[in-house]
Amino acid sequence: MGTISQQGYHHGNLRRAVMDAALEAIGETGPSGWSLRELARRAGVSHAAPAHHFGDKAGLLTAVAAEGYAALSDELERADGDFGEVGAAYVRFAVTRPAYWTVMFRPELYRADDPAVAAARARSRAVLVSGARGAAGRPERERLVMLAAWSLAHGFAGLWLDGALAESAEDGRDPAELARAVFRTAAEGFGSPGD
Amino acid sequence: MGTISQQGYHHGNLRRAVMDAALEAIGETGPSGWSLRELARRAGVSHAAPAHHFGDKAGLLTAVAAEGYAALSDELERADGDFGEVGAAYVRFAVTRPAYWTVMFRPELYRADDPAVAAARARSRAVLVSGARGAAGRPERERLVMLAAWSLAHGFAGLWLDGALAESAEDGRDPAELARAVFRTAAEGFGSPGD
DNA sequence: CCGGGCATCCTGCCAGTGGCAAGATGGGGT
DNA sequence: ACCCCATCTTGCCACTGGCAGGATGCCCGG
Known part of the structure; x- marks a missing residue:
């Protein structure tokens, strides 16, 4: 699968990482039982990073x-x-x-x-x-x-x-x-x- | 029906009023597209009043x-x-x-x-x-x-x-x-x- | 090899939210 | 007449979504 570099300033695959985190969170606490900020934390990025890929x-x-x-x-x-x-x-x-x-x-x-x-x-x-x-x-x-x-x-x-x-x-x-x-x-x- | 007194410190029928406001809001923006505070405003009470009747x-x-x-x-x-x-x-x-x-x-x-x-x-x-x-x-x-x-x-x-x-x-x-x-x-x- | 452009990510900020704590009010029972 | 306590209020806190402006570093042209 080739894990992509996820160190440094640029995450490398943030979009997928956030989507996966979202799917995981949805499975755990439903489709709105989580926050964007929580997903960002799981992905190890700042709270505003996901917005760049998904808007809101x-x-x-x-x-x-x-x-x-x-x-x-x-x-x-x-x-x-x-x-x-x-x-x-x-x-x-x-x-x-x-x-x-x-x-x-x-x-x-x-x-x-x-x-x-x-x-x-x-x-x-x-x-x-x-x-x-x-x-x-x-x-x-x-x-x-x-x-x-x-x-x-x-x-x-x-x-x-x-x-x-x-x-x-x-x-x-x-x-x-x-x-x-x-x-x-x-x-x-x-x-x-x-x- | 007999509209109950809804003036003064005691609303009189807050529980029902909040439930009705909730049903209306749910019909408009879905089951979580509103806030408790908004319902309280619609019912004309303070933001913490509903908590007494429903907890959360x-x-x-x-x-x-x-x-x-x-x-x-x-x-x-x-x-x-x-x-x-x-x-x-x-x-x-x-x-x-x-x-x-x-x-x-x-x-x-x-x-x-x-x-x-x-x-x-x-x-x-x-x-x-x-x-x-x-x-x-x-x-x-x-x-x-x-x-x-x-x-x-x-x-x-x-x-x-x-x-x-x-x-x-x-x-x-x-x-x-x-x-x-x-x-x-x-x-x-x-x-x-x-x- | 170098420099700039730009996608990506970050920090800082704001209004709004849920929930809790402590106080004010007044209706109803005694 | 008085007090009890359900009801409602104000005040507060941590957290959220979203926006603005700044930092970083990859990539591409030279």
Whole structure:
């Protein structure tokens, strides 16, 4: 990996260092349970150094969100083809990289209209839409299927991260595995007690 | 209603006034886009007055969350009986009272283990579980059906509030109505292109 | 080899914030 | 009539985000 020189007046890779510190802090105390100054201290620079790279706090979180959407897109694209697997990948991303996910879906914390963020988000959505296109039969159903699947995965991820599913599902199972089962239940239809 | 005396040294109903100011502020700038001092100013009291009623910021948000879960429980119980209606009521609550919803599902902002909150949350969950009990055929399916329906409603609400569904669904439709359609799609099963 | 330009980082400052301590007020019970 | 004490106030402290102006040293042209 080649650790870059981090001594001297110029840090060398402050931008990445602050982003990493931010992700770590977010994982520990939530998306706003820390201060820019604290990140600066962790990175070993002065309290005003991060501002040069991100402008302000919203700027930093904007960068985090953009990186998060890009990473999510990668994950989803890797699972493309199988509709159910896309849902599982969505949940897996949220569970394994909660810091990104938590920021991404709190638009009031960053500049959601930032070009980089918007582009990365559009890429994520494209995978979801194409997944629904494959699963839905008639075209009118496409939108509803996409909304249902997206809502399902998104809701499961959110509830899991909030700890709301802890009691009902902590039989030691992998959350993504449980999500797959839930997804299958919905795909077969949970309205009529079939089978 | 009877507007209570709000002149003089004793406000008369500061607790409620601060809660209302908080709900208003949350609706405007998110669950942490305001300060306790600002709420105090809105209520016309000194900056330290709210502390007497709520302790600290987390205490105030704990009270908001408890009230929110109680209100959600009321809504859900009113729709009990029809499983799909419970889902629609869940979404309707989130959409019509976003300030409550936003706080409730950000456990890092308040004391989630507060007895009042825990009790109110348990009441909400009971409705969901009993709803699933009616819809699921076999008892093993019960948990999966409950998770699927809850995830679906929760995810739809979250996506809607984040504005993520804006483009794909703002044909002027009522969100709860759209949620009903999505719910129906899932209930019938969206995996196989049935019908 | 040298000198300047400029991205990077620093120190200093300000208003605003959350929270605590100690004092003022006055409503309500006895 | 009196006192108790819940309620509200003023005053204070450490900390934060953000801005202004200065210091540093890498890199590039000469």
